[in-house]
Amino acid sequence: MKQFVSFIIKESKHILRDRRTMLILFGMPIVLMLLFGFAITTDVRNVRTVVVASPLSAESRQAVGRLAASEYFTITATVSTPQEAELLIRGQRADMAVVFAPKRGGIQFIVDGSDPNMAQQWTAYAAQVTAGPQSSAVNTKMLYNPQMRSAYNFVPAIMGMLLMLVCAMMTSISIVREKEKGTMEVLLVSPVRPLMVVVAKAVPYLLLAVLILVLILLMARFVLGVPLAGSLFWIVAVSILYILLALSLGLLISSLAQTQLVALLLSAMVLLMPVVMLSGMLFPVESMPQVLRWVSAIVPPRYYISAMRKLMIMGVGIREVAREVLILMLMVIVLLTIALKKFNTRLE
Amino acid sequence: MIRYLIQKEFLQIRRNAFLPRLIVMFPVVVMCIMPWVMSMEVRNIRVCVVDNDRTTHSQRLVHQIAASDYFIFTGRKPSYRAALAEVESGESDVILEIREGRYLIAANAVNGTKGSIGSAYLSQIVSGAAEGASPPALSSSLILYNKHQNYKLYMIPALFAIIMMMMTGFLPTLNIVGEKEAGTIEQINVTPVRKWAFILAKLIPYWLIALFVITVSLLLAWAVYGITCAGPLVWVYVLAMLLALFFSSLGLIISNYSDTMQQAIFVMWFFVVCILLLSGLFTPTRSMPEWARLTTYANPMHYFIDAIRTVFIRGGGFAAIAHQLLALLGIGLFMACWAVRSYKKNGG
Amino acid sequence: MNIIEVNGVSKHFGRVTALENVSLSISRGEVFGIIGPDGAGKTTLYRILCTLLIPETGRATVEGFDTVSQMKKIRRRLGYMPGRFSLYQDLTVEENLKFFATLFGTSVEAGYDSIKAIYRQIERFRNRKAGALSGGMKQKLALCCALVHSPSVLLLDEPTTGVDPVSRKEFWEMLASLRERGITIVASTPYLDEVRQCDRVAFLEQGRIRGTGTPENILSEFKDIFNPPPLSLCKTGMPTSADDNIAASSASHAGEDAPVIEVSHLVKTFGNFRAVDDISFSVRQGEIFGFLGANGAGKTTAMHMLTGLNQPTSGSGRVAGFDIRTEYEQIKRHIGYMSQRFSLYEDLTVSENIRLFAGIYGMKSEEITVKSRELLRRLKFEDHKDDLVKSLPLGWKQKLAFSVAIFHEPGVVFLDEPTGGVDPATRRQFWELIYDAARRGITVFVTTHYMDEAEYCNRISIMVDGKISAIGTPAELKQRFQQPDMDSVFTYLARRAKRSSD
Structure with a gap:
């Protein structure tokens, strides 16, 4: 036990003394949370709009007035022909043009379609705004995220990414570093059980990950105003399950890699890329081709992020995320077994 | 050199x-x-319908939704509450409730883009079907590039x-x-x-x-x-x-x-x-x-x-x-x- | 019963044979030496003994326990110090020691007696991080860590490579006291004086045991490797170290007696620490100047200032006619440099390395082709010119690195411990190259821990605690301090200085 404690102390010292890495480890969550919370939004806002009309009818003047008053659109210019408007759009000085064609009595929107999503949203919003208040048979209600803030969507994703990064990457690198420096030889030859070496390596990173988890949750709640709708107990419990999963992945990588560089590349390519790309963090899984959807089925953060979105944002009970939790548990068991089997008590 | x-x-x-x-x-x-x-394209949005009217009109609407590229029809639910449970467990993204000729669209807006685009598409279909050949579309859009x-x-x-x-x-x-x-x-x-x-x-x-x-x-x-x-x-x-x-x-x-x-x-x-x-x-x-x-x-x-x-x-x-x-x-x-x-x- | 028994052990890595049918037996309480060139399979043998590797054929036992099936029992009884520094660079000296003590289930206090002789020397740095220690001090700390739990068998893989003579002596004195306590010691070493202190030695070459016996028997049986005839200096027309007319003789090459390196009152401080403390000396053209000193005495720092890698805090100096403060880029054009381990790109071939460095010094392409062919012939490397440098034995790498460092005919060449870790015959060949260069008028500035090499120098200086405490020809120094050989001169000076600094 004494050995175990001194092991953990030693490991913590390594972490604490590497100031730059520490700074990144804690700076990263804060910066990412702020960026995703405030800066990275897909909200429709400040769309630069050009009005095309030779003589403006009273009706169209009203429509323009409504556009200018809305927070979505900014009228930047008024030109007389659609061609002029198009030039402005190509020169990146406008995003959208509103053409009032008095003959047909309709409105045409010319949008920069480079970003299809935004183009669609702009036209939808513009149509709504110009049409003015009218009673419709259709009533739309946005559940869980009435203001449609991107932060609600991104916070669980950031948690999935950061916890994976901290646990898997840092653990694997710190184990491989000992291999590379030759200290692993001494540790293995010592009477300490190899399993203990590994567990002691993982404990400080587990604590670090929990610390980061707390930091993220606090920031999400009090800085970004993202609700923690579900039970805090289950949020933390599922997160710890996920941290364990990430630690076993790190362990597995460390037994495959011989040098820090390989460990780094392995964790970057095998972990980080799929996490960012295939977990549904930024890009919805449903829109991918079938093959990629199958691949994403084995990416652990996918389940974690999905579970977190449900627990944190939608505020559902643990029963609704039972499937995700079960899959995560299964993954932990499988990965941990493989990792421990693979862990070499010798050099080969 | x-x-x-x-x-x-x-x-x-x-x-x-x-x-x-x-x-x-x-x-x-x-x-x-x-x-x-x-791709942040919004596709394969899963819709479940709560049809309280059970008229031929609502039947046709459901067919239209199921036929659309954007939507996957996940089934009818007897009540809004049952449909909400469906959303909470992640089986559906959008609920369409039909009651006495009026329509309620409730979208899961955790992912704001998906929620807003999905509900916009759905309301297009719904209002198209509801109003039949009533007033011609007020606006049209031209997408550039x-x-x-x-x-x-x-x-x-x-x-x-x-x-x-x-x-x-x-x-x-x-x-x-x-x-x-x-x-x-x-x-x-x-x-x-x-x-x-x-x-x-x-x-x-x-x-x-x-x-x-x-x-x-x-x-x-x-x-x-x-x-x-x-x-x-x-x-x-x-x-x-x-x-x-x-x-x-x-x-x-x-x-x-x-x-x-x-x-x-x-x-x-x-x-x-x-x-x-x-x-x-x-x-x-x-x-x-x-x-x-x-x-x-x-x-x-x-x-x-x-x-x-x-x-x-x-x-x-x-x-x-x-x-x-x-x-x-x-x-x-x-x-x-x-x-x-x-x-x-x-x-x- | 023998404490270590190795029977017919073989081990291959891919196509490389590391060990081939090796058999050994070591009895309890013995100091057993394993000697042999770099790449002979020593490290593999150690790793098999301490259960880190599994032999392909044969069987090895330690204290009667099998290395394959009874791993845990062996690991409890073993102390092992790998060849590389097995320390945590970001922990302090004391933290390292404490950690390793706890690891082996003891404490620093309990084990203090067995390490105090060595630990006393580094104790004043106990709050310094291991990464900030000099090479020799790291080695001492690593030793303390391996010894702190007083194991019954101690496996030491080249424990004294890169350690200065005084510390080596202290280390072996300590091993002797451990033996008196009944601890069996297996150590490998490239130093002959250490080989002689073993009870028995085994000579390993290319994975095979060439011979086992008392040091005297082995050293005389393989005397062409371990005891090569000394360089016959007079015959080649070079001034011997004992010769007093070095200046005249080397001046005849240079044409004038201008110093190539001239340094006065050079100081370099890192924070409060005066790494180099007011040194002054000069080196003449064509001279072989030995720059000796204990680990951490400031040799490497001084060398870095002379080669323009670092700026002096105060003082002045000129190398090859240029000021080291302001004209360091010109200096770089006129010198060659070979650092301790890494001078060449390991992932390039022999001829690619030559081409690269020649090209860097602005040599013409045709000139490079002609001269590199000649060089390869002289070194007898023609068959290996397309081999990757990392596949070469250490001794070859060193010879090649030196040849590359003087390929552009610099005025001065700086060598920082160029011959670490190789056997005497290989070192001798290396020194033949040095003499060859000096004969062509290249001034050689060399640091070394081998005192036999010090004897080969025209003039030497001995640096202690940042100061030069003696300078002169080897003969002069021996006479001045009334010591029989350079080894004793060095020990005398280094020990005296330490006493005065305490």
Whole structure:
């Protein structure tokens, strides 16, 4: 036990003394949370709009007035022909043009379609705004995220990414570093059980990950105003399950890699890329081709992020995320077994 | 003299077990998989219907929804509450409740984009079906440049940015820190090699590789997706080289200030994530709050993305991107000067 | 019963034979030496003994326990110090020691007696991080860590490589006291004086045991490797170290008696620490100047200032006619440099390395082709010119690194411990190259821990605690301090200085 404690102390010292890495480890969550919370939004806002009309009818003047008053659109210019408007759009000085064609009595929107999503949203919003208040048979209600803030969507994703990064990457690198420096030889030859070496390596990173988890949750709640709708107990419990999963992945990588560089590349390519790309963090899984959807089925953060979105944002009970939790548990068991089997008590 | 240094770099790249494979595989994987993944297109939205009316009209509506490309009909539910449970367990994204000829659309808006686009589509179908041949659509829209609303076209220029970042940012950074760790840099430092010659010899191979990779990517974009550059191709290359200047300088500055690969990678990663997220590569910069929008004036990636989309998608020429070119050049030169200054052959 | 028994052990890595049918037996309480060139399979043998590797054929036992099936029992009884520094660079000296003590289930206090002789020397640095220690001090700390739990068998893989003579002596004195306590010691070493202190030695070459026996028997049986004839200096027309007319003789090469290196009152401080403390000396053209000193005495720092890798805090100096403060880039054009381990690119071939460095010094392409062919012939490397440097034996790498360092005919060449870790015959060949260079008028500035090499120098200086405490020809120094050989001179000076600094 004494050995175990001194092991953990030693490991913590390594972490604490590497100031730059520490700074990144804690700076990263804060910066990412702020960026995703405030800066990275897909909200429709400040769309630069050009009005095309030779003589403006009273009706169209009203429509323009409504556009200018809305927070979505900014009228930047008024030109007389659609061609002029198009030039402005190509020169990146406008995003959208509103053409009032008095003959047909309709409105045409010319949008920069480079970003299809935004183009669609702009036209939808513009149509709504110009049409003015009218009673419709259709009533739309946005559940869980009435203001449609991107932060609600991104916070669980950031948690999935950061916890994976901290646990898997840092653990694997710190184990491989000992291999590379030759200290692993001494540790293995010592009477300490190899399993203990590994567990002691993982404990400080587990604590670090929990610390980061707390930091993220606090920031999400009090800085970004993202609700923690579900039970805090289950949020933390599922997160710890996920941290364990990430630690076993790190362990597995460390037994495959011989040098820090390989460990780094392995964790970057095998972990980080799929996490960012295939977990549904930024890009919805449903829109991918079938093959990629199958691949994403084995990416652990996918389940974690999905579970977190449900627990944190939608505020559902643990029963609704039972499937995700079960899959995560299964993954932990499988990965941990493989990792421990693979862990070499010798050099080969 | 620089000739020998460049020769050496190429030999080392070729001898490396990993790099040649990376250089060949990277564009292929990026171009063949990423456009499918990096799509924020909203598709396959799962709709469940609570039909309290059970009229032929509502029957027809359900058929229409099921037939649409955007929606997957997941079934009828007896009550709104049952439907909500469906959403909570993640089986459905949108609920359509029909009661006495009025419609309620409740969308899961955890992912705001998906929620708003999904409900907009659905309300289009619903109001179309409800009003039948009543007033003709008041507005029409004309979509410029990306006529088929192809998300891949929007993302491929962004992929060029990511490729340049990897090839000219990360690889040279690893290379220089690697020489630091191996100690060979000490040998170079006692030779009369000029600072800029040593640095240039490190960068030129990666610039050439990046050009090669970009060319391959352009070919793949054409061969796989039938997507070609709308504007003059030369500006794609000019922009790529300017971005390379920035990223390689950034990489050098970081490697000059770090001692280990791990440190360099983490710091680099941190900067890259911030630069990418704030560049407008994924989300429009104009949706950002004021403070975040101000940072984009110093963000070379922002200028690059703006310019390359203008050239590639909108078909703009020199006139349309002159100010971005200038900004990129300015930032690149500033960083390059800093890089050469921070590399010390003669430690304090 | 023998404490270690190795029977017919073989081990291959891919196509490389590391060990081939090796059999050994070591009895309890013995100091057993394993000697042999770099790459002979010593480290593999150690790793098999301490259960880190599994032998392909044969069987090894330690204290009667099998290394394959009874791993845990062996690991409890073993102390092992790998060849590389097995320390945590970011922990302090004391933290390292404490950690390793706890690891082996003891404490620093309990084990203090067995390590105090060595630990006393580094105790004053106990709050310094291990990464900030000099090479020799790291080695001492690593030893303390391996010894702190007083194991019954101690496996030491080249424990004294790169350690100065005084510390080596202290280390072996300590091993002797451990033996008196009944601990069995297996150590490998490239130093002959250490080989002689073993009870028995085994000579390993290319994975095979060439012979086992008392040090005297082995050393005389393989005397062409371990005891090569001394360099016959007079015959080649070179001034011997004992010769008093070195200056005249080397001046005849240079044409004038101008100093190539001239240093006065050079100081370098790192924070409060005066690494180099007011040194002054000069080296003449064509001279072989030995720059000796204990670990951490400031040799490498001084060398870095002379080669323009570092700026002096105060004082002045000129190398090859250029000021070390302002004209260091010109200096770099006129010198060659070979650092301790890494001078060449391991992933380039022999001829590619030659081309690269020649090209860096601005030599013409045709000139490079002609001269490199000649060099390869002289070194007898023609068959290996397309081999990767990392596949070469250490001794070859060193010879090649030196040849590359003087390929552009510099005025001065700086060698920082160029011959660490190789056997005497290989070192002798290396020194033949040095003499060859000196004969062509190249001034050689060399640091070394081998005192037999010190005797080969024209003039030497001995640096202690940042100061030069003696300078002169080897003969002068021996006479001045009334010692029989350079080894004793060094020990005398280094020990005296330490006493005065305490």
